[in-house]
Amino acid sequence: MATVTFDKATRIYPGSTKPAVDALDIEIADGEFLVLVGPSGCGKSTSLRMLAGLEDVNGGAIRIGDRDVTHLPPKDRDIAMVFQNYALYPHMTVADNMGFALKIAGVNKAEIRQKVEEAAKILDLTEYLDRKPKALSGGQRQRVAMGRAIVREPQVFLMDEPLSNLDAKLRVSTRTQIASLQRRLGITTVYVTHDQVEALTMGDRVAVLKDGLLQQVDTPRNMYDRPANLFVAGFIGSPAMNLVEVPITDGGVKFGNSVVPVDRDALSATTDKTVTVGVRPEHFDVAGPDSDLGVAVTVNVVEELGSDAFVYGTAKVGSETKDLVVRVGGREVPEKGSTLHVVPRSGETHVFSTSTGARLSD
Ligand SMILES: Nc1ncnc2c1ncn2[C@@H]1O[C@H](COP(=O)(O)OP(=O)(O)O)[C@@H](O)[C@H]1O
Numbered sequence: 001m002a003t004v005t006f007d008k009a010t011r012i013y014p015g016s017t018k019p020a021v022d023a024l025d026i027e028i029a030d031g032e033f034l035v036l037v038g039p040s041g042c043g044k045s046t047s048l049r050m051l052a053g054l055e056d057v058n059g060g061a062i063r064i065g066d067r068d069v070t071h072l073p074p075k076d077r078d079i080a081m082v083f084q085n086y087a088l089y090p091h092m093t094v095a096d097n098m099g100f101a102l103k104i105a106g107v108n109k110a111e112i113r114q115k116v117e118e119a120a121k122i123l124d125l126t127e128y129l130d131r132k133p134k135a136l137s138g139g140q141r142q143r144v145a146m147g148r149a150i151v152r153e154p155q156v157f158l159m160d161e162p163l164s165n166l167d168a169k170l171r172v173s174t175r176t177q178i179a180s181l182q183r184r185l186g187i188t189t190v191y192v193t194h195d196q197v198e199a200l201t202m203g204d205r206v207a208v209l210k211d212g213l214l215q216q217v218d219t220p221r222n223m224y225d226r227p228a229n230l231f232v233a234g235f236i237g238s239p240a241m242n243l244v245e246v247p248i249t250d251g252g253v254k255f256g257n258s259v260v261p262v263d264r265d266a267l268s269a270t271t272d273k274t275v276t277v278g279v280r281p282e283h284f285d286v287a288g289p290d291s292d293l294g295v296a297v298t299v300n301v302v303e304e305l306g307s308d309a310f311v312y313g314t315a316k317v318g319s320e321t322k323d324l325v326v327r328v329g330g331r332e333v334p335e336k337g338s339t340l341h342v343v344p345r346s347g348e349t350h351v352f353s354t355s356t357g358a359r360l361s362d
């Protein structure tokens with residue numbers, strides 16, 4: 001087992017001037033499950049492929065444990081990768097697929113069989129070992145791809161969107177299986193997904209990328225509670241955080257009629273006339289109809305989820321009309337067209353610089 005270090009690792013594709021991954025700095029602990037997340041094209045696969053040795057590194061270094069692997073070929077890195085399309089050999093049985101890398105490495109037949117059977121037991125594949133991939137369900141194929149990685153007992157697992165070919169329900173159950181399997185095996189894992197829910201539920205820590213640049217690397221809880229900038233604030237959480245640009249008045253910040261606390265030094269450091277206030281849908285309290293706090297939201301659409309509901313509405317904040325999303329209890333659902341007075345809960349607001357996007361509040 002081993003740590004993994006991206007040390008200002010940079011990839012510039014031939015013919016491009018802009019790095020696809022720009023000075024990526026992450027230190028991953030031994031046994032950690034780290035998730036790389038971000039929108040399509042942000043550099044997740046490139047980062048993973050640099051670690052795998054499938055992509056040249058044009059600047060910086062990559063280390064596994066204390067070995068500098070920056071320019072080592074993939075086979076010398078002691079890693080195993082699970083791809084999105086599984087890349088199973090159609091003409092081979094499940095057992096042969098799982099043992100193929102060991103066969104290439106010259107491991108003897110008895111030992112291969114033993115490792116394949118062990119992995120099959122862990123993955124609930126024992127009864128399918130003699131089948132061909134086409135006679136398996138999507139979820140079973142996904143587990144064969146996992147099995148192929150497990151039998152190699154690598155120092156690091158790399159997974160690039162391994163669940164994206166599964167239907168929604170299977171994706172949810174499989175992500176729990178992968179996370180618990182990883183914890184059991186204790187093998188350092190770097191996992192790529194574009195799905196922020198998958199990232200938050202699976203990762204010990206989550207690294208958010210945008211345009212090849214690392215935005216924040218943190219535990220799911222910290223990422224949610226203290227997003228480092230506007231991009232992370234809008235990307236993590238569903239429905240997304242409400243982000244509203246409001247004027248700075250007398251060194252303070254107001255959201256409707258509510259005062260939002262923000263460090264005065266942070267405000268005086270900016271020459272901006274506005275800041276962006278963020279409130280998650282679940283961080284509004286509903287006030288009485290006569291309340292003069294917060295804002296009055298006109299209810300446009302209500303999305304009922306049983307246990308709770310999301311109210312999509314518009315509100316005048318300052319001089320502008322804004323769309324807002326508010327979560328309410330499942331038994332306190334307002335009528336469409338009615339007015340809902342909401343107050344951002346104290347201690348649950350976020351303030352960002354409108355111009356740089358940087359977090360200004362604590
Ligand atoms: N082989 C390649 N040649 C040139 N550009 C590439 C290549 N692969 C990816 N890119 C570009 O690099 C950026 C990052 O791609 P990628 O790492 O695949 O993103 P992600 O996996 O986050 O969707 C994108 O702009 C993409 O178009």
Ligand SMILES: [Mg+2]
Pocket residue numbers: 044045046
């Ligand atoms: Mg990708």
